[in-house]
Amino acid sequence: MNLFGVMDVSGSALQAERLRAEVVASNMANAETTRTPEGGPYRRQQVVFQSAASDQGTFAHHLLSESNGEIGGVQVAAVVSDNTPGLRRYDPQHPDAGKDGYVTYPDINPLTEMVDMMSATRAYDLNSSAVQATKGMIDASLDILK
């Protein structure tokens, strides 16, 4: 059983949660964006996670671990756009207003985004404490040699 493998598992989670926090930040930043390169208002982005199968079969896998079942981290399967129609607000002065005077804004709820951000932060904390724990154990293993 190799302790460095634990770091890979926790590291994959740190990476995934950081991406999630980035996406949430981008959603919040673009809550009022009405113009995008694709045209139309900004669409809310959402991250989809999936558990990663351990990379059995590679040289590194055989070198680093005495395999003990499927131990794998997490990976980002996709970042998908929310396709619900945006919120319509009456603002005839706005340059992007339609003929009827309504502007379509992205359908972003600050509460949902904040909850998502908190959940990402907590998960990140959890996994970084796992990395700390692993480091402590590797340190202790090195102590045997002293």
Place this chain on the structure above:
Amino acid sequence: MQITTPLSDELSRYLDLSSLELKLTAQNMANVDVPGYRAVGFDFAQEMQRSIGDALASRKRDTAKAGSDVNVTKVDGLVERPDGNNVSMDREGMKMAEAQLQFRTGEELLKREFTRVMDAIHADK
């Protein structure tokens, strides 16, 4: 000549199991937001008992260590969230602390055991 003692064999197995426990906990923590993921774990006491039996048997037969497969199963009795994931952050946090303490204990004991063997080697000087 054998330098390892029965106690050091058992301790190394204990460390193996502790680090597997840490690994599984890390895996559960990593997958805390994956829909449909089920927490995994194993019965530490049972696996330890089995591996001590294996270690004793392999020592008698003087073969390489037998039976390193640990029976990893999905954990029962956890509250499932609406997305089908049943990882509990509190349970995983506790398991991680437990695995760390176990590992430290095992390591400290192993260190003492090796010091004892070293003392025996140097005893005639």
